[in-house]
Amino acid sequence: MKKIILSLLVVIAALILALALLAPRLLGFSIAELGNAVRVSTGMGAKLACSGRYLSGFDHTRNLNDLASYSPANRLLDLHYDDQAGRVTATLMGMGETSATFRPGLGCTLDIGDTSALDGVTVASVVASQAPWPHGNSAPDIIPSLQETLDDILRQDNSAGLNTRALVVIQDGKLVAESYGEKITPQTPLLGWSMGKSLTAILVARSQAVQPEIDISSPLFPHWQDERRRISLENLLQMTSGLAFDETYAPGSDATKMLFGAHSASDIAMQSPLAHPPGEYFSYSSGTTNLLARWVYDQLGARPQTNVDFFQQQILTPLAMSNTTFEVDASGVFVGSSYIYASARDWARLGLLMLNGGDWNDAPLLPEGWVSAASQPNTSTNEPRYGYQFWLNGGGETLRFPELPEDSYFMLGNREQAVMISPSTRTVVVRLGWTRGDYPTGKNFARLLP
Structure with a gap:
């Protein structure tokens, strides 16, 4: 038993040493900031993945790619989606569990402290009409030549990896x-x-x-x-x-x-x-x-x-x-x-x-x-x-x-x-x-x- 415990301690020590040496280069933060970095990563992960999924309709891959653009460490996030509860929970290598909850009309909020005041809030939807924009959602005034230019900008942007989503x-x-x-x-x-x-x-x-x-x-x-x-x-x-x-x-x-x-x-x-x-x-x-x-x-x-x-x-x-x-x-x-x-x-x-x-x-x-x-x-x-x-x-x-x-x-x-x-x-x-x-x-x- 003592040998097993000693072996585990050696592994943990090696992991800590590896993090200390590699974190600044691979993860984007110093080991001295590990606690804060974990909290930022899991907080950002839960919040953006929740809103990405339940507001923008993004899948897990797109959410994770968006998060990883801020830090390679976010690739290590474990994101759990509870679609029935409208909640996303994030951990980083098993640490810093953080969750965010979706409420219709309010979007996603990190579950920090007492959030019960939000549970009773009701939000009426704004009903879209088919009137021409800006009063509704039809677009009868498209200029073909300008549309062609805009489509060209979108193509060039995304061919260059700029990830333009809407123009x-x-x-x-x-x-x-x-x-x-x-x-x-x-x-x-x-x-x-x-x-x-x-x-x-x-x-x-x-x-x-x-x-x-x-x-x-x-x-x-x-x-x-x-x-x-x-x-x-x-x-x-x-x-x-x-x-x-x-x-x-x-x-x-x-x-x-x-x-x-x-x-x-x-x-x-x-x-x-x-x-x-x-x-x-x-x-x-x-x-x-x-x-x-x-x-x-x-x-x-x-x-x-x-x-x-x-x-x-x-x-x-x-x-x-x-x-x-x-x-x-x-x-x-x-x-x-x-x-x-x-x-x-x-x-x-x-x-x-x-x-x-x-x-x-x-x-x-x-x-x-x-x-x-x-x-x-x-x-x-x-x-x-x-x-x-x-x-x-x-x-x-x-x-x-x-x-x-x-x-x-x-x-x-x-x-x-x-x-x-x-x-x-x-x-x-x-x-x-x-x-x-x-x-x-x-x-x-x-x-x-x-």
């Missing part, structure tokens, strides 16, 4: 071309990652339009009674809050704790101290966006049902967005920084809303002047080319995309997701995919302009 072009309010990758349809909800930040800003604007009596004076949150009371709503929208937040996506960072380990995603940034005076320094922060989502949640009464109802009734229904899910964290607050799944046509509807100055069906949906303010440079001294959760092409010393009009601005997300709004050409372009490296956004989008 849509809107001109003068009409859907004039659309192309889709393998097993993707006009109704497939796809993850926009940080493009959700722009939708969160639109949600803030709509809440101000519906409730103009909302007090936006400081402090934005009751317990910000220290120097953070000087942070304004506009500071949050422009990423100039001055809050310290570690946006690096490494094991143990603020960003990974927020997305893959927290019961309340907004709590991480809520506890952050000031690193700069508000309004002076731009620092891209997903935590800041989740503070905006938390602010809306609080203004609506801090109840998950009310929060979801407002989004459904005030955004999705008016815009006829029938294939969109805004996912919540375990506390019931939208994860505005990252977790919005929408079809390419629905992402295009948001772009058209901005192109139309916040009007929809010839009626204002957003406050007068808000879109203009949202697409203007911020007040920072280091990076002015960012508006209200939208990236700007102009506003600085150089254009972000030299091939594109200076007045264009963007929703941008990880894996090279993009929605371009180009006022001077009356064009919206949507690109959804899963590109690990760079994508030729400027070059490809320029081919689609009138």
